[in-house]
Amino acid sequence: MGFLSYLVSGLSLGSVYAIIALGYTMVYGIAKMLNFAHGDVIMIGAYVAFFALSNFGLPIIPATLLSIVVCTLLGVIIERLAYKPLRDASSLSVLITAIGVSYFLQNGAQIIWSSSTKVFPAIFQSGSVSLGGASISYLTLITIGVCLIVMAALTLFINKTRTGAAMRACSEDKGAAILMGINVNHIISVTFAIGSGLAAIASVLLCAAYPSVYPTLGAMPGIKAFTAAVFGGIGSIPGAFLGGLLLGVIEIFAKAYVSTQLSDAIVFAVLIVVLLIKPTGLLGKKIDEKV
Amino acid sequence: MAKSIFSSLFQNAQKRNRTVSFLIVIIAYAVLESMMRSGNLSSLFTSLLVPMTCYIVAAIGLNLNVGISGELNLGQAGFMSVGAFTGVSISGLLANTVPNDTVRLIIAIISGIVAAAIFGLIIGVPVLKLQGDYLAIVTLAFGQILKSIITNIYFGFDSAGLHFSFVENKTSLLPGGKMLMNGPMGATGTNKISNFTTGVILILLSLIVVYNLMDSKSGRAIMAARDNRIAAESTGIPILSTKMLSFLVSACLGGAAGALYGLNYSTLVPAKFDFNTSILILVYVVLGGLGNMTGTIIATIVLVLLPEFLRSMQDYRMLIYAIVLILIMILTNNEDLKVRMSRFSLKSILMRKKG
Structure with a gap:
């Protein structure tokens, strides 16, 4: 494999990270919390898609839609039951609650579906197009395409709709947003709904590339996507997109040119170097300290 | 008379809290040790004692970092891992030179502390330049x-x-040689030399270190830097070196805990000290209360034992553990619920009788 094919498969993995990172960064931007249970929503999405595909025999589009609906509902319910009572609590308490939710989802999945790995069915026809000497599979193209569509749709939603404007207002200044008559609780629910829906899309793409489904499936992509969100500047939507893509490319390059075993260490080392040069991430806002 | 005793108890809350922390450890040790000697402790429970002391030491260290210094650290397990594998390797190397188990254990723990301190120094420089959630992600x-x-x-x-190699195993030892660290397989065939008494002594020592640090000039500087970085800086406190001190002490306690933990098992895999372990220790710290070492000790004991008490629930025990965790966080942090709950608290019942 040459440089170009590594780059494309890096972009494909990065697209999945970017879609997950969008969920982290939107929730952080609006609710100012690190939602560590986000990775486990991906896992639930993967199970729903798996059963829809292999048990109910649904085609891929309805199966993905079903997964999106379930994850969206799950995200909203989690927010309502676990995070809403802690709206005024310290961010650390919310973080621990999110970890509790993460344990709950993982262990719940283990009880219901057992810890054995399920093999995700092949959903996209295998085949590839050749581009500049490198062959690129349909799955790779679809993944990158879906990521671009999601990104474009989200940018339009945030910038052109009333709800989007309300979301921007909440992220800018929650107090002022309340004074302007924005229902902040409603906006936070919408944010969780969108983030969790995106997690469902990411889960289908992830399982199409790595076809195994198990209860701790979401943990590692969750951490990586969280890293990607910070990499790009947490709270920034273009930042999550850029961070996700870069992280995917760095990971694949590290695997290809340095060492498979050390790829994770390299990804995190790059993150540390970036944060040392730009302490609030690539596209993050610089916070001025006021005395 | 009764009133004055009450008020002195409440006024000197900090001092009382510290005395209580030492008392809890010593009483718990006396009770558990005598139960163990008389054979009244189940083997399962006995096997939990040393890990529990390890987690307490690591959590006390993390509480210094998170509670007193105010830096969210998501990588305490990393320091435990450094301490554990250094301790296990040193103990393995010295197995013939130092036949006395206790002396070897002490040497192993000290070398675990030194190794964790070296890594703490290397890691602390970049970490402490950052703030807030960015600092947290870098520790992760x-x-x-x-x-x-x-x-x-x-x-x-x-x-x-000695033979050393990285990524691929090229050590090819002669017959009679011994692998101390074997890549993903970790350390195997370790002599189990950790014991409960050493663990308890380590807890008491770490309490003494942390309390003395909190009372010292450096400790007050650490808390000042936490409460208002800019104000502290303008009064001439060197922020970086102040924060570095608490970060290092925290790392050292993690290293000591790791060494003790590693020498309690015959096999130890590096995957044991992953992100989940860091989070587990953070949960002990947050549930026990930030900056409250007594709370940390109690929370660690309860949360280490909780899954074991729930063992009869079988598969459901971790699910219940998760629900308990969420409920505790909501009950202790939600203002509405707090007001409702406070009606049933001891303090308000006493107050009502007085009124």
Whole structure:
């Protein structure tokens, strides 16, 4: 494999990270919390898609839609039951609650579906197009395409709709947003709904590339996507997109040119170097300290 | 008379809290040790004692970092891992030179502390330049990097001397040689020399270190830097070196805990000290109360034992553990519920009788 094919498969993995990172960064931007249970929503999405595909025999589009609906509902319910009572609590308490939710989802999945790995069915026809000497599979193209569509749709939603404007207002200044008559609780629910829906899309793409489904499936992509969100500047939507893509490319390059075993260490080392040069991430806002 | 005793107890809350922390440890030790000697403790429970002391020491260290210094650290397991594998390797190397188990254990723990301190120094410089959630993610990243590195170390010795290789095992030991660290397989065939008494002494020592640090000039500087960084800086407190001190002490306690933990098992894999372990220790700290060492000790004991008491629930025990965790966080942090709950608290019942 040459440089170009590594780059494309890096972009494909990065697209999945970017879609997950969008969920982290939107929730952080609006609710100012690190939602560590986000990775486990991906896992639930993967199970729903798996059963829809292999048990109910649904085609891929309805199966993905079903997964999106379930994850969206799950995200909203989690927010309502676990995070809403802690709206005024310290961010650390919310973080621990999110970890509790993460344990709950993982262990719940283990009880219901057992810890054995399920093999995700092949959903996209295998085949590839050749581009500049490198062959690129349909799955790779679809993944990158879906990521671009999601990104474009989200940018339009945030910038052109009333709800989007309300979301921007909440992220800018929650107090002022309340004074302007924005229902902040409603906006936070919408944010969780969108983030969790995106997690469902990411889960289908992830399982199409790595076809195994198990209860701790979401943990590692969750951490990586969280890293990607910070990499790009947490709270920034273009930042999550850029961070996700870069992280995917760095990971694949590290695997290809340095060492498979050390790829994770390299990804995190790059993150540390970036944060040392730009302490609030690539596209993050610089916070001025006021005395 | 009764009133004055009450008020002195409440006024000197901090001092009382510290005395209580020492008392809890000593009483718990006396009770558990005598139960163990008389054979009244189940083997399952006995096997939990040393890990519990390890987690308490690591959590006390983390509470210094998170509670007193105000830096969210998501990589404490990394320092435990450094301490554990250093301790296990040193103990393995000295197995013939130092036959006395206790002396070897002490040497192993000290070398675990030194190794954790060295890594703490290297990691602390970049980490402490950042703030808030960015600092948290960098500690997470370092925890992952330490895990990856330790997973790839191959280290052993034979009659020809020490052999070391990275990523691929090229050590090829002579017959009679011993692998101390075997990549993802970790350390195997370790002599189990940790014991409950050493663990308890380690807890008491770490309490003494942390309390003395809190009372010292440096400790007050650490808390000032936490409460208002800019104000502290303008009064001439060197922020970086102040924060570095608490970060290092925290790392050292993590290293000591790791060494004790590693020498309690005959096999230890590097994957044991992953992100989940860091989070587990953070949960002990937050549930016990930030900056409250007594709370940390109690929370650790309760949360280590909780899954064991729930063992009869079988598969459901971790699910219940998760629900308990969420409920505790909501009950202790939601203002509406707090007001409702406070009606049933001891203090308000006493107050009502007085009124």
